[in-house]
Amino acid sequence: MDQIPALIRVFSYLSLLTIGGGMAAFPEMKVLVVGVHHWLTEDQLIHVYSTGQMSPGPNMMMVAEVGQIVAGPFGALACALAFFIPTGILTFGVGRLWQRLHGWPWRNSIQKGLGTVAIGLAIGGLITFGKSAITGWLPVVLALLTFVALNRTKVNPIWFILGSGVVGVFALR
């Protein structure tokens, strides 16, 4: 319970880094959650983040699982509120302002500039994530299989996620 103020601080800060998606914040999350606060080990963070990919709705609700593990249900609630409320208020405010800025020429510059950097941040986050997640040849195969299949077909990714989980239970124990 005494970790809750720190959880709120960390996750409201991390939420501000999620430009273009949650992956952008992953390297910083690893530093804070694993390195600075020792709430989870590196492996545990990978597990919790991966569980987020199985959830419906916003995948970054994995922050609630971090809160649950560290400080129980109140921790979960604190993390969820800290992560979704500040950016929510920002979006609400900017959303109303944005329409008034319609003719403002810098609007497109900002959209294009941040959109491009967001792709770089996501790839950077994914490299950090992949380095910890991919250990051994079987995970390499599962990742490649999923990547190729999702680029070529319209199958719902959840089947690859669940299927790889089943493979894991038998082969990665």
Place this chain on the structure above:
Amino acid sequence: MSEARAVKAKGSPPKAKVSLVDLFLVFLKIGAISFGGGVVAYLRNTLVREKKWFEDDEFLEMTSISNTLPGLNATNIAILAGDRLCGTLGATLALLAICLPAFFFMTAAGMVYSDAHARPYATAALRGVAAAAVGLLASTWFQIGKKSLKGFYDALFVLAAVLGINYFKLSVPIVLLVVGGLAIFTYRPNVKPEPPAREEDEWIRSLH
């Protein structure tokens, strides 16, 4: 196109009557069934095609705002759509509804994960899941990259961000400030005139 959109946005803030209960239930359903990541595609399917609460180009506009701001696209779009449909209360309820199922799912997952008996199996399953997650996330960003990265500068800024994070181990805010600032400056008005709306158009359409 932008003329028409501006006029429309000004002329019709309170749209067709959507009740708060309807709004809540629709977003709750999306929050509960959108397995597999692409929540934006689920949102577009429901809000534009099924319910016809928005035109495609208005949805597109909300998506591009959501992309530029911190926060997840799914929750940002929920807030913008909720606000346009039912005002402040609508935005609050839409955010709450799209988050609730995932919140219970992830909190329950945390309880299972903390349970020592379930742990060896959970850990083994999650090793497999993590590997597939790498494939899923890589394919998502590969497709976004393929659609929206065009010129030399695009590649340069992406590379700079990746190197900043992974090689120089800079923190995300610093990369965002430096590389983001340079990118915005490079794409400043009147230097490289191009229609960004069309690229995003293609990207959103490619989602489904």
